[in-house]
Amino acid sequence: MTTPAPVYGLILAGGQSSRMQRDKASLEYLGQSQLDRSFALAHRHVSPVFVSVRADQAAEPTRADKPLIVDSFEAAGPIAGIRSAFARFPEVAWLVLACDLPFLTDAALAQLLEERDPTALATAYRSAHDGLPEPLCAIWEPAAAAVLAQAQAAGQTCPRKFLIRNHAKLVEPRDRRALDNINTPEEYAEALAALASETRQDPMHLKIQYYALMREQAGRSDETIETYAPTPAALYLELSARHGFTLAREQLKVAVNSEFSDWTRPLRAGDAIVFIPPVAGG
Amino acid sequence: MQFRFTLSAIDTLSARAELLDASAGGYASFEGWVRDHNEGLAVSRLEYEAFEALAVKEGERIIVEALRRFPIKHALCVHRLGTLAIGDIAVWVGVSSAHRGEAFDACRYIIDEVKHRVPIWKKEHYVNGDSGWVNCERCATAPRRSHDHDHDHDHDHVV
Numbered sequence: 001m002t003t004p005a006p007v008y009g010l011i012l013a014g015g016q017s018s019r020m021q022r023d024k025a026s027l028e029y030l031g032q033s034q035l036d037r038s039f040a041l042a043h044r045h046v047s048p049v050f051v052s053v054r055a056d057q058a059a060e061p062t063r064a065d066k067p068l069i070v071d072s073f074e075a076a077g078p079i080a081g082i083r084s085a086f087a088r089f090p091e092v093a094w095l096v097l098a099c100d101l102p103f104l105t106d107a108a109l110a111q112l113l114e115e116r117d118p119t120a121l122a123t124a125y126r127s128a129h130d131g132l133p134e135p136l137c138a139i140w141e142p143a144a145a146a147v148l149a150q151a152q153a154a155g156q157t158c159p160r161k162f163l164i165r166n167h168a169k170l171v172e173p174r175d176r177r178a179l180d181n182i183n184t185p186e187e188y189a190e191a192l193a194a195l196a197s198e199t200r201q202d203p204m205h206l207k208i209q210y211y212a213l214m215r216e217q218a219g220r221s222d223e224t225i226e227t228y229a230p231t232p233a234a235l236y237l238e239l240s241a242r243h244g245f246t247l248a249r250e251q252l253k254v255a256v257n258s259e260f261s262d263w264t265r266p267l268r269a270g271d272a273i274v275f276i277p278p279v280a281g282g
Numbered sequence: 283m284q285f286r287f288t289l290s291a292i293d294t295l296s297a298r299a300e301l302l303d304a305s306a307g308g309y310a311s312f313e314g315w316v317r318d319h320n321e322g323l324a325v326s327r328l329e330y331e332a333f334e335a336l337a338v339k340e341g342e343r344i345i346v347e348a349l350r351r352f353p354i355k356h357a358l359c360v361h362r363l364g365t366l367a368i369g370d371i372a373v374w375v376g377v378s379s380a381h382r383g384e385a386f387d388a389c390r391y392i393i394d395e396v397k398h399r400v401p402i403w404k405k406e407h408y409v410n411g412d413s414g415w416v417n418c419e420r421c422a423t424a425p426r427r428s429h430d431h432d433h434d435h436d437h438d439h440v441v
Contacts, residue, residue, distance in 0.1 A: 212403035281402030
């Protein structure tokens with residue numbers, strides 16, 4: 001029996017985040033971006049760790065300070081990211097992690113690595129929800145590269161279907177929640193609350209004042225809310241879900257305590273927040 | 283206060299009087315008026331509101347910038363809030379200086395920056411019964427789809 005290939009880490013941060021309407025890699029949990037969390041988590045188990053990005057994301061600040069593997073294939077999607085990693089290091093296996101798994105734990109990664117079958121094309125968790133393989137929390141073996149290339153040439157873009165059709169070892173998760181991924185602002189708000197309560201953080205009371213279009217859409221000129229949102233960016237996602245704001249965050253500015261603020265400033269209990277829609281004085 | 287709000291008609295004569303200076307050779311002013319149409323729609327009235335606590339700070343910063351940037355004597359901006367009718371003055375800017383060139387330049391600088399930066403909003407009420415927040419309504423529906431392609435929509439805040 002040959003020695004199993006070494007395992008490198010690959011964090012997939014090239015996704016579209018379309019339902020979240022925000023870049024999922026930069027969403028913050030407990031004061032750290034999802035990408036930083038995933039990167040650090042993977043790094044406690046394998047080394048080196050790379051971040052998979054599309055060419056147009058390479059300079060984005062959350063990603064730029066990490067070792068990157070830029071997609072080298074035309075097609076989009078996770079398969080292009082995984083194939084690009086194999087193109088760079090064909091002899092290694094890749095621990096591939098999606099960038100939307102806030103509950104993923106050291107224990108879950110340790111279990112996956114422990115139950116790895118290097119003779120399969122991949123070792124993946126079996127989803128606790130639908131029993132299907134989870135391709136984006138999985139170890140992809142070097143032998144998968146050629147088969148992935150064929151699949152992509154045949155127009156197959158779904159990594160889950162790939163693992164269903166091909167020989168993959170499936171691992172039963174001990175921690176069912178570890179693989180819960182989040183796709184919407186509502187799920188993000190729930191995940192923040194769950195993580196914060198587990199670390200015994202208290203929710204903050206914040207005062208929100210609304211003006212103009214925001215006031216009409218919120219149906220009030222101010223409110224005091226209890227939230228775990230760590231930043232104005234997270235707060236806007238949470239309140240958008242609650243009030244159905246139509247403006248994208250990029251169209252707004254934000255003020256904290258009557259001064260312009262950036263979106264990633266940590267919020268503190270008692271802060272007063274104003275979301276500023278496009279202005280029209282004069 | 284070199285930038286302030288008023289809920290009643292802007293008194294341009296007394297505002298002008300605040301700029302008088304024996305060393306000034308003249309003054310330039312700009313008045314923004316409520317007009318009866320915008321983007322092809324007949325307008326019946328406007329409503330202005332502001333996030334005043336921040337707006338006066340930002341407005342004051344703009345005046346200080348103008349005083350630093352141009353060799354002028356005094357500058358003042360008054361913006362009206364509330365419901366305005368066609369022909370009302372919505373905003374008044376005045377600058378006094380030794381020579382006319384910098385008075386015009388500073389006046390232009392102040393009104394342009396105020397329109398871009400100060401958190402003031404206006405809602406147009408149209409003759410046809412509709413209404414809309416200027417610079418907000420059309421951009422409210424457009425960018426949703428573009429986010430599916432994950433390219434950030436760097437929308438200019440002011441038309």
